Amino acid sequence: MAKPRRSRRTLTTIVVLALVSISIITISERGGSRIASGLRSVANQVFSPIRSGFDDVTRPISNFFAGAVNYGSVAQQNAELRHTLGQLRQQQAEHAYQERQLRQLTALLHIKFLDSLPTVTAQTELYNVSNFVASIQIDKGTADGVGLGMPVVGSGGLVGQVVEAFHHSAVVRLITDGRSKVGVAFGATQQLATAQGQGAGRPLAASFIAPGTPLHTGQVMFTNGLADAEFPGGIPVGRVTAFGTPPGAGQISVTLRPMADLGQLTYVDVVLWEPAP
Amino acid sequence: MTGAALARTALVLLGALLLQLTVGLSIVIGGAHPDVLLVLPIVTALVAGPTEGAVMGFVAGLVADLFVPAPFGLSALVGCLVGGAVGFVVPYSDRSPWWVPPVVALAASAGAVMLYAVLGAVLGDEQFLKLNLGAIVAVVAVTNALLAVPALSVLRWSLGLSGAEGRRAAGGRW
Numbered sequence: 001m002a003k004p005r006r007s008r009r010t011l012t013t014i015v016v017l018a019l020v021s022i023s024i025i026t027i028s029e030r031g032g033s034r035i036a037s038g039l040r041s042v043a044n045q046v047f048s049p050i051r052s053g054f055d056d057v058t059r060p061i062s063n064f065f066a067g068a069v070n071y072g073s074v075a076q077q078n079a080e081l082r083h084t085l086g087q088l089r090q091q092q093a094e095h096a097y098q099e100r101q102l103r104q105l106t107a108l109l110h111i112k113f114l115d116s117l118p119t120v121t122a123q124t125e126l127y128n129v130s131n132f133v134a135s136i137q138i139d140k141g142t143a144d145g146v147g148l149g150m151p152v153v154g155s156g157g158l159v160g161q162v163v164e165a166f167h168h169s170a171v172v173r174l175i176t177d178g179r180s181k182v183g184v185a186f187g188a189t190q191q192l193a194t195a196q197g198q199g200a201g202r203p204l205a206a207s208f209i210a211p212g213t214p215l216h217t218g219q220v221m222f223t224n225g226l227a228d229a230e231f232p233g234g235i236p237v238g239r240v241t242a243f244g245t246p247p248g249a250g251q252i253s254v255t256l257r258p259m260a261d262l263g264q265l266t267y268v269d270v271v272l273w274e275p276a277p
Numbered sequence: 278m279t280g281a282a283l284a285r286t287a288l289v290l291l292g293a294l295l296l297q298l299t300v301g302l303s304i305v306i307g308g309a310h311p312d313v314l315l316v317l318p319i320v321t322a323l324v325a326g327p328t329e330g331a332v333m334g335f336v337a338g339l340v341a342d343l344f345v346p347a348p349f350g351l352s353a354l355v356g357c358l359v360g361g362a363v364g365f366v367v368p369y370s371d372r373s374p375w376w377v378p379p380v381v382a383l384a385a386s387a388g389a390v391m392l393y394a395v396l397g398a399v400l401g402d403e404q405f406l407k408l409n410l411g412a413i414v415a416v417v418a419v420t421n422a423l424l425a426v427p428a429l430s431v432l433r434w435s436l437g438l439s440g441a442e443g444r445r446a447a448g449g450r451w
Contacts, residue, residue: 178404
């Protein structure tokens, strides 16, 4: 008789734990995100120094697994060079964008371009913590002026957006994440579209482009910077790699490769620009 | 569970978390990396039973959720279900063949990853099912199978279970 009683008790425990978990999910998804964010902030502040110390000890093992002897210093230099190269590529693309904007003589003069916006350079501490979420954690937080919603650029274009800001660190959702949506513009007529993430390592999908819209492979799409936009205008987002209109479809199916090399994000720049509330 | 066992288990949990956030994240195969924390409820369920497995899964999941920008509590839910299921389904004792823990860790980890993806999709993250799920399942399952045997020894030590006592002796301690 003791065994069935224990089984019942065990089952009850598991059901209670499952219900508690579901309650936590429900609370955090329905407006209780501040609680989750607060807990994450505390956990990060407490755990970050421990992880950093442990990381120093285990870095050789990590580097070994990453695949090279003396990988650390070379990887550091390589990352810095890629960061510089990315910035130059980004500036080049932005200049092309700005020239096109000037030619159009539209009333876009009030839009703030990236050149005029202050940035904070941050180092990536963690990359894709979960297999299911495309994100990075950076070593700059609210103490450095980093705030929720701020765009993050680097390595050639838009990287993502700050979704959680702690005191000395922040979490950035990459543009490839499934929850990421970026308003973009492209072409001489500045057609508007939305670039949506489809998961880490996968290309972006641009939607809301009407059939017949002039488009070509290699075309770069930029953040559109419209009023109430999540990003300032003119940041390169992605380059068209493929497009086509499925039979009967009301829009062109467009695939974009992110302009930023999201595999090399040792350093990024947080643009100190907050979207309108 | 005694205070000493609780402290040792907390230490193991902290160690697993550190291992995951340092070495674990540096091992990327096919775009996926291991999930060290997931092996804890599976092995705990084997050595101590379903209740202990579920509690370990809940706590380890909650700790993991603190560092992942995904629905808060989802890892805890998956952890407690997996820990409980392994404890209920798999009859394990010290006389069981050596290959049982790795095989159980392989299968349970694969199931946990798929459960996480499905529940994530139900909660609105449809992308979870569009990712390269095969690679994630393979990497997590294989690494946890490799970690199962050392984790067995570590968790026996932390839970205060000598080899001879096994899971029977753990009954009702939590």
